[in-house]
Amino acid sequence: MSSVVSLFPIPPVIAAAAAAPTHATDDIRHLIKPTAALQPELSVNAVGEALSRPEYSGLLSLPIVDGDGMPVGSISRFELMVRVFMRPYGRELHGRRPIATLMNTQPLIIAADTTVDAASRFIAENIRQPISDDFIVVDGDGKYLGMGVVLDVLGAMAGRLTQQASDLELANRNLRSSQSQLIQSEKMASLGQMVAGLAHEINTPLGYVKNNVEMTRGIVADAQLLLGSYQQVVDAMLAPTPPPAPIFEALVQQLEQQRASCDADTLQDLRSLLDDTVFGVAQIGDLVGNLKDFSRLDKARVEQVDLHKLIESALKIGGNLLRKKNVEIERRFGEIPEVECSPAQINQVLLNLITNAAQAIEHDHGKIVLRTQQVGKHVFLLVEDNGRGIPTEVLPRIFDPFFTTKPIGQGTGLGLSICYQIMQDHRGHIRATSVPGQGTRFLIALPQRAAAEQAQASES
């Protein structure tokens, strides 16, 4: 019969070599149903009987294998029904002929070490419609091993898809958390620079506060002595037996001397020293408070916020740099409503824009204009500097992560990309325009509302 078989066109076979290298669990081996094969010489009638046997009941088609163990075709229940048993005289016409005359000579043949993925692709491309076949599984030499059920492959695929989806979900979650870490570390890096500046900023009030307190201590000591001397004089005057005149005079003289070192003027000065001290301590508290706001970890919390307050806070934190560069700040604040946003995140954006603006200024008449305005349901903030500007070819890339024009070690290249991300999370916008040599203008637009869930969602 082999000569007959050889006349048939070559059936679609997916060979081992064609498949990608696989892991044991990935291939279709575990889907093989050991099934006794039919010989090509078997009569159609006999095959019809075989089909009703319980061992074949789960299969849409049965394998036909020659004496060498090579699959030569398959016969499906559907075809046998349609072409033989349901036709008038079908049984009479075909019943005694060998099954080889009716079989599908191009059965689906798949090597056992084919991956489920590859197998399912192969099946999808080659299977006949309506689906009435299962597939034959062969070993590396093309010898028959057993049958595979198409539905099982689909089941395995579905399982794999679920697995992949959850892998994807996990990857996505990891990505989000590392992104959030990245934002945090960028913030900490810029915070580090700010802390150095702020420490300096605090040194000025701390300088006079410390000096004043030390001086106050000295004055209080003088006042104590003076009070003691007064007391001695008064005691001497009130004593039933007054001390001898020279002693009394010595007491008065001592009092006179001490009055010189602690007079009304000194005490008046002390008052103003203490006023300054209270002011200085409040200023230090203010600076530290701003720092705390900035570094807050509950960064996703959404509040109704006065944007102007956030701007002032960012200006204080960045104050050191602004002063160092001698930059003038011009506030053109409009009437704006409160915005619903994450204040810590928006703080980060503001600080970034303000420090960038200051860093772009290389001359001594630097100026940063901060303009706010309500436009429809958005609040706009314009940050405009008269610095060196951004070259046209660089401008489109400034929001790209890790893009930086600063020398190594001076910028992470993440600042603006994080600003962009934060504005996205708030469903806001950030844009930049620049004229090289004249300055740069950043515009951010924050929706008054609705930013809420978005910003929160991105953190969870």
Added chain:
Amino acid sequence: MSANPLATVLFVDDEERILRSLKMLFRGRYNVLTTSSGSEAVAIVQRQPVHVIVSDQRMPEMLGVEVLRRVRDASPQTMRLLLTGYSDLQAIVASVNEGEIFRFIEKPWDPGYLHDVVEQAAQIALQEFALPRVPPPALVAGSPVLSLPRTGAKLLVLDEDSATWRLVRELVPETLEVLHAGNVEQALQILGEHEITLVIAELRHQKDDIPGTLKILKSFNPHVLTIVVTLLRDSRSLIELINQGQIYRFLPKPISRELLRRSIAAALEHYLQLRNTPILLKRHVVEASKADSGSLSSRLLDYWRRVRDNARTRA
């Protein structure tokens, strides 16, 4: 001037509260002047004798270093101190190179310390103001530089990297001897055998404490001027080198030839001035270094003295 005149001390700071506080601290001890304007400070110094000026660094109109530079030009005898909360490297370097300051004091200051330093500066200035005025060595380029008078000056380069020595050798005239030491031991040997005018030193060294050496050197021998050329960018150690080592110039590496040439010239000229007017040496009085008892042991110092004594006996 009267027998026991009151020194005039001028404080410059853009924060009025600082000025009030300082004024109160020094009230009665000196004739205290204050201003929040740098240019006003310069004008005051031009108008009347000011013995000590203590200036803030970061001020809106003019940086403190700039104020001190102008004061130096207008009244070189005025002792200049910087009192600042912003100890950034740039300011420190400028305070050395341009301001030639006596002390660099950080805010918040210790009132007792500030008091001592201002008093010391005032005493030095009172003596100097009693002398005829000496023009300061010019800082600008093109000054009559390396056609130096025959000072017999000897230079010592203390740097593991001999490139610095070669550069100095190239920059100064043949008549000047330029010696090279790769470590402190060698440097002490040379210092013991030669009268060194100017030390040019790199602060970084694999094992030796160069800043400590420079401080001790200055406290033993105020005549010796120091130019620091270094890769080190540490504001803390630099401030210490000002206050405890009175370094004359600070040049960051990579070295600018022109800057180094100018610095050497200014240093040599300053050296001559010191020789002619020994009282000026007091300007270079240093604070006691904390390193004295520490890393640089007295052993090394003994060694140096011994070597020098030997050299003298031989001579």
